[in-house]
Amino acid sequence: MAKYNDCITQEDLPKRHFLFTHQITHQHLEPEYSKVNESARKYGMLLDSTLQSMSTVDAHDFIHKTFQDAKSEASKEDISEMQRHYQFEIMRMCLDKDKHLNQNTIGRIL
Structure with a gap:
């Protein structure tokens, strides 16, 4: 049972997150997305x-707050798709952290 009634859910992620994050099909862009993913991994740490x-x-x-800030950034029209991908990754991390926080009876994140 969730400790909070306002927890982040899969439905809170922007709909285009799934299409964008999981369908990177342009091989010439993959190295760039790998760099963005590495930056997101470091942010996650x-x-x-x-x-x-x-x-x-x-x-x-x-x-x-971090989730809402990333969602707000991702919704801006004047950012690149790479920046949007980075924000989507932060939102995904927040979703995972929020789930873990609610499943942990001691209340520790990790």
Whole structure:
């Protein structure tokens, strides 16, 4: 059972996230997306480190704020598709962290 009633769900992700993130078919772009994915992975490590130092309630709030900030950035018209992909990855991380936070009875992120 979820600890919070406002948890991030799969439905909260933008619909185009799935098409965009999982269907990179242009081989000439794959190395660029690999770089973006590596940057997102590094951000995820920083996110983990930050969340570990927070209380459960603060971590929950931080995850939700980070998700909303990334969603807002991804919805801007003036960003590149690479930047949008990066924001989509942050949203996906927040979804995973929020799920994990709610499943963990001790209330620790990792």
